[in-house]
Amino acid sequence: GQNIDQPTEMTATEGAIVQINCTYQTSGFNGLFWYQQHAGEAPTFLSYNVLDGLEEKGRFSSFLSRSKGYSYLLLKELQMKDSASYLCAVKGAGNNRKLIWGLGTSLAVNP
Amino acid sequence: GAGVSQSPSNKVTEKGKDVELRCDPISGHTALYWYRQSLGQGLEFLIYFQGNSAPDKSGLPSDRFSAERTGGSVSTLTIQRTQQEDSAVYLCASSLGQGRGTEAFFGQGTRLTVV
Numbered sequence: 144g145q146n147i148d149q150p151t152e153m154t155a156t157e158g159a160i161v162q163i164n165c166t167y168q169t170s171g172f173n174g175l176f177w178y179q180q181h182a183g184e185a186p187t188f189l190s191y192n193v194l195d196g197l198e199e200k201g202r203f204s205s206f207l208s209r210s211k212g213y214s215y216l217l218l219k220e221l222q223m224k225d226s227a228s229y230l231c232a233v234k235g236a237g238n239n240r241k242l243i244w245g246l247g248t249s250l251a252v253n254p
Numbered sequence: 255g256a257g258v259s260q261s262p263s264n265k266v267t268e269k270g271k272d273v274e275l276r277c278d279p280i281s282g283h284t285a286l287y288w289y290r291q292s293l294g295q296g297l298e299f300l301i302y303f304q305g306n307s308a309p310d311k312s313g314l315p316s317d318r319f320s321a322e323r324t325g326g327s328v329s330t331l332t333i334q335r336t337q338q339e340d341s342a343v344y345l346c347a348s349s350l351g352q353g354r355g356t357e358a359f360f361g362q363g364t365r366l367t368v369v
Contacts, residue, residue: 176357185345185360186297230297241310242287242358246296 145169147245149231154251163216163229163248171236177216178230226252258361260346266367275331275364279348286329289345336368
């Protein structure tokens with residue numbers, strides 16, 4: 144079967160660093176995406192990884208290890224506005240390249 | 255348009271009525287997805303279109319749900335004989351297609367309430 148696992152909830156302090164992990168088992172792989180979703184809003188794209196390694200974009204970085212079926216999203220210098228749900232999604236391969244989504248990690252940033 | 259547009263943004267309907275939800279994807283995006291999200295829950299996949307065809311409609315909950323896409327653009331999701339458990343936010347997303355790195359862009363959703 145196809146499965147994506149993320150922690151349900153995380154808590155961190157303003158100014159700190161937090162790492163949100165995602166493990167996946169999918170039939171085929173055409174990239175892994177991270178999205179941010181604030182309460183009551185639609186998800187917005189954060190990052191994309193298709194090759195192993197770290198992709199950095201400002202305060203956010205995303206890492207991928209295809210051999211381990213593992214990714215993480217690293218958020219630095221946390222701000223209160225980073226409180227949101229973070230969704231991991233994998234694009235499949237072959238004829239069906241739909242996105243397979245994790246249930247999301249709800250991050251609470253405290254002052 | 256500049257982004258994915260969904261209408262209506264809110265819909266309240268009586269149990270047993272039919273509803274039609276519309277999604278207007280970003281121009282040129284060949285892939286289109288419908289999802290359902292209940293309060294505090296993850297995204298529930300409904301159906302995926304590539305052009306006008308639907309390679310995967312495995313997420314449609316019952317035969318009361320159907321979707322179509324015409325002209326490789328606008329899509330409509332129809333729910334017949336609505337039930338209270340159909341109440342949720344229905345999200346549509348589109349992407350450039352099957353190429354790598356083609357992230358999906360989401361519309362703001364239709365909040366459906368069945369009373």
